[in-house]
Amino acid sequence: xxxxxxxxxxxxxQTIQLSRKHAQMSQTINSMLEDSVGADQEAIPLPNVSxxxxxxxxxWCTHHENDPAPxxxxxxxxxxxxxxxxxxTISDEWDKNFVNAELRVIVDILLAANYLDVKGLxxxxxxxxxxxxxxxxxxxxxxxxxxQDDLTxxxxxxxxxxxxxxxxxx
Amino acid sequence: xxxxxxxxxxxxxxxxxxxxxxxxxxxxxxxxLVSQVANVGILYLxxxxxxxxxDWAKVSVSQVSRRAIRIVNSMEEHSKSCKLxxxxxxxxxxxxxxxxxxxxxxxxxREGSRAARKxxxxxxxxxxxxxxxxxxxxxxxxxxxxxxxxxxxxxEKQVFDNEVFPPIEKMIADRRxxxxxxxxxxxxxxxxxxxxxKRKIEKKEEEEEPLTVESLxxxxxxxxxxxxxxxxxxxxxxxxxxxxxxxxxxxxxxxxLNMLSTCRFMRKLKTEPTIWRGQIKTLHMNPNTxxxxxxxISRHSNRSWIEHLDLSFCRPPRTGLDMNNIIREIITAxxxxxxxxxxxxLNEVDESVFDGVNEFPILEELDVGLIGQLSIKKLVELVExxxxxxxxxxxxxxxxxxxxxGLESLHTIxxxxxxISYIDVRDRIQHFAIPKNFFGPNQKYVQYDKxxxxxxxxxxxxxxxxxxxxxxxxxxxxxxxxxxxxLLLASQLGNTEYARELIKQGENxxxxxxxxxxxxxxxxxxxxxxxxxxxxQSYTFEEDALVNTVYIGRHMKDEKHVEKWLHSLRYIIYDExxxxxxxxxxxxxxxxxxxxxxxxxxxxRDDEDRxxxxxxxxxxxxxxxxxxxxxxxxxxxxxxxxEADLYNSGGDD
Numbered sequence: 001x002x003x004x005x006x007x008x009x010x011x012x013x014q015t016i017q018l019s020r021k022h023a024q025m026s027q028t029i030n031s032m033l034e035d036s037v038g039a040d041q042e043a044i045p046l047p048n049v050s051x052x053x054x055x056x057x058x059x060w061c062t063h064h065e066n067d068p069a070p071x072x073x074x075x076x077x078x079x080x081x082x083x084x085x086x087x088x089t090i091s092d093e094w095d096k097n098f099v100n101a102e103l104r105v106i107v108d109i110l111l112a113a114n115y116l117d118v119k120g121l122x123x124x125x126x127x128x129x130x131x132x133x134x135x136x137x138x139x140x141x142x143x144x145x146x147x148q149d150d151l152t153x154x155x156x157x158x159x160x161x162x163x164x165x166x167x168x169x170x
Numbered sequence: 171x172x173x174x175x176x177x178x179x180x181x182x183x184x185x186x187x188x189x190x191x192x193x194x195x196x197x198x199x200x201x202x203l204v205s206q207v208a209n210v211g212i213l214y215l216x217x218x219x220x221x222x223x224x225d226w227a228k229v230s231v232s233q234v235s236r237r238a239i240r241i242v243n244s245m246e247e248h249s250k251s252c253k254l255x256x257x258x259x260x261x262x263x264x265x266x267x268x269x270x271x272x273x274x275x276x277x278x279x280r281e282g283s284r285a286a287r288k289x290x291x292x293x294x295x296x297x298x299x300x301x302x303x304x305x306x307x308x309x310x311x312x313x314x315x316x317x318x319x320x321x322x323x324x325x326e327k328q329v330f331d332n333e334v335f336p337p338i339e340k341m342i343a344d345r346r347x348x349x350x351x352x353x354x355x356x357x358x359x360x361x362x363x364x365x366x367x368k369r370k371i372e373k374k375e376e377e378e379e380p381l382t383v384e385s386l387x388x389x390x391x392x393x394x395x396x397x398x399x400x401x402x403x404x405x406x407x408x409x410x411x412x413x414x415x416x417x418x419x420x421x422x423x424x425x426x427l428n429m430l431s432t433c434r435f436m437r438k439l440k441t442e443p444t445i446w447r448g449q450i451k452t453l454h455m456n457p458n459t460x461x462x463x464x465x466x467i468s469r470h471s472n473r474s475w476i477e478h479l480d481l482s483f484c485r486p487p488r489t490g491l492d493m494n495n496i497i498r499e500i501i502t503a504x505x506x507x508x509x510x511x512x513x514x515x516l517n518e519v520d521e522s523v524f525d526g527v528n529e530f531p532i533l534e535e536l537d538v539g540l541i542g543q544l545s546i547k548k549l550v551e552l553v554e555x556x557x558x559x560x561x562x563x564x565x566x567x568x569x570x571x572x573x574x575x576g577l578e579s580l581h582t583i584x585x586x587x588x589x590i591s592y593i594d595v596r597d598r599i600q601h602f603a604i605p606k607n608f609f610g611p612n613q614k615y616v617q618y619d620k621x622x623x624x625x626x627x628x629x630x631x632x633x634x635x636x637x638x639x640x641x642x643x644x645x646x647x648x649x650x651x652x653x654x655x656x657l658l659l660a661s662q663l664g665n666t667e668y669a670r671e672l673i674k675q676g677e678n679x680x681x682x683x684x685x686x687x688x689x690x691x692x693x694x695x696x697x698x699x700x701x702x703x704x705x706x707q708s709y710t711f712e713e714d715a716l717v718n719t720v721y722i723g724r725h726m727k728d729e730k731h732v733e734k735w736l737h738s739l740r741y742i743i744y745d746e747x748x749x750x751x752x753x754x755x756x757x758x759x760x761x762x763x764x765x766x767x768x769x770x771x772x773x774x775r776d777d778e779d780r781x782x783x784x785x786x787x788x789x790x791x792x793x794x795x796x797x798x799x800x801x802x803x804x805x806x807x808x809x810x811x812x813e814a815d816l817y818n819s820g821g822d823d
Binding site for chain 2 (some may be wrong): 087088107110111114122126127129130133134135136137138141142145147148149150151155156159
């Protein structure tokens with residue numbers, strides 16, 4: 001019978017135990033487990049995730065371990081062919097607290113969620129960043145996210161001209 | 171007698187070195203060098219064709235050393251001009267090959283042989299430190315590891331005297347230390363997470379340091395993840411494109427445009443859809459990203475804005491949407507601004523993707539090659555909807571299950587598009603598709619024939635009429651094809667008059683790749699012979715024509731002369747990697763045809779090899795003789811190569 005906990009080794013060479021249930025919430029780890037059925041129980045290497053970030057991921061998995069599996073909704077085409085953004089509302093209070101962290105940490109968790117393929121967490125982090133971007137001017141976005149303004153005045157003028165006629169936020 | 175250490179060296183170390191060498195040989199830059207010398211180092215040194223034939227007991231050290239010294243000297247020359255670390259690294263592998271060859275040949279332990287051995291070690295020893303120094307200057311982590319491994323093996327097996335190693339090992343240690351320092355510094359900056367302005371201040375403060383953050387970005391250390399984070403500015407450089415796309419799909423239009431207005435990189439995402447394709451293609455980690463993102467970006471604005479849409483080979487969407495629906499929506503929404511539409515390689519797609527198209531008012535290029543289901547009727551309909559602007563129609567192999575294009579359709583395409591100059595309908599035309607009474611009293615077809623000939627006069631290039639050879643026999647005008655095919659047909663049919671006419675037209679005959687793909691080498695050279703005989707001054711062989719010729723020829727086992735020719739290729743190249751020997755094949759043909767054919771420039775191998783090739787191909791196989799019996803031409807070619815004596819003498823060593 002498979003053991004109830006899995007060992008993983010993080011990028012900073014820490015070995016961390018996580019429950020099989022949590023491990024299976026990550027498609028990446030799940031695939032690795034399936035590939036190594038019957039093999040010795042060696043720690044699974046996660047070279048792209050640090051122990052600090054992994055602990056955050058485990059926290060999230062612990063809170064959401066009983067959630068139903070996410071279902072991908074098929075979005076119907078808008079007859080008017082207008083662009084409509086996906087919903088980015090974060091409704092869970094616990095999640096709201098969870099994302100209340102420094103941008104550096106958020107980005108690390110997002111990358112880890114992407115690497116580990118934890119869909120719910122990945123969506124949560126994307127939503128949070130999208131919410132951070134919403135309603136901000138280009139200057140404010142640059143400041144918030146550390147983006148260097150390398151556009152020339154000509155570039156900006158061309159953009160104003162080309163993209164000027166856009167719809168307001170929906 | 172071979173020493174124990176030498177024996178162990180040859181048996182144990184080379185499997186791992188060979189593996190590394192294979193990896194290196196894939197490097198485009200070093201391929202030529204490695205394939206020229208390292209991969210055939212032993213064979214060349216011993217003048218044998220394969221290792222199984224070598225009788226080591228008979229191998230003389232002095233024979234090897236004489237050749238080896240020549241190679242080492244040429245390596246030294248090459249080393250001076252090496253600009254990339256990988257080229258320097260190649261030198262080390264070449265050196266390793268030499269050592270291997272020398273170890274294997276070291277059965278002869280007589281006094282004279284020992285002296286000869288000493289002779290070969292001397293220049294290698296002298297140059298080793300210099301090469302190592304050049305190699306380590308600006309090399310990558312992986313290279314340092316490889317070179318360290320080689321050095322360790324050489325040291326363990328006592329290949330060189332011990333005094334050779336310390337200076338090189340010191341260089342390696344210094345380099346490694348610098349790298350570690352750079353990493354630490356980059357990590358520190360990362361933790362502090364400073365904005366660009368602060369980083370500039372820090373740069374000033376660190377002026378005394380040899381490595382600054384900015385210099386790190388340009389240096390080899392930029393391969394580390396830590397530095398990459400800074401390089402592309404925080405956030406944007408941090409996130410893979412697919413994540414950015416995911417975030418952007420959550421933004422309302424205004425915020426999205428604001429985000430796209432923050433920097434050049436983001437702006438590119440908006441203005442250059444091809445960037446998306448290129449980026450997405452490289453993202454292997456998540457294969458579910460593709461067509462739906464095109465849909466997403468196409469919806470950025472409710473106006474039509476895409477001019478250049480290339481959805482070729484894009485992957486199915488992950489959202490469960492139907493691929494046909496997605497592409498139909500994009501094309502429909504942007505039909506009024508599209509100038510280039512490429513939809514090749516979409517086997518799952520059918521012609522319903524064009525259902526929303528009323529008109530392509532400014533479409534100049536339509537590429538629908540390899541669309542799974544596209545009828546001729548639909549193709550002609552699309553052409554008619556873009557008739558005022560269409561210049562290029564590319565539809566080879568399309569609609570595999572929907573039959574072939576006929577002259578009637580071709581007639582429609584040609585006559586309704588005044589701007590059209592290029593029609594690629596390769597493999598869409600079958601000679602048996604033409605009615606038996608085609609050349610008879612059926613005026614309709616005769617009219618098509620006239621129209622198409624008129625089109626030829628308009629300078630339209632039509633690819634796809636390479637089966638016209640049969641029709642020529644029926645009296646059809648062979649000018650339906652491009653230059654290469656026409657020449658081929660002319661030569662095959664003995665229509666030298668037309669060939670001469672083409673040659674007289676002269677300068678603009680362009681022997682193209684696509685047509686070359688159906689030609690064997692002998693046919694290519696037949697053309698070349700004709701060009702020579704007719705006194706042609708300048709013709710262009712496009713690279714692909716020759717590549718394809720050789721590629722196809724390689725698989726045509728029944729064509730013995732091609733096999734022989736390729737056998738001679740292997741003698742030089744000794745590498746099964748197609749990418750390796752393509753260049754060589756072109757170079758060889760360039761050598762054969764000399765200055766009468768303008769070729770792109772390729773790296774020339776050294777004179778020794780070149781002469782060996784010429785000897786093998788021209789004199790021993792009499793290969794060229796099969797193409798032309800005119801010795802004047804052969805001599806002219808050899809003369810142009812400065813090798814006129816080869817033909818008569820049978821070559822020398």
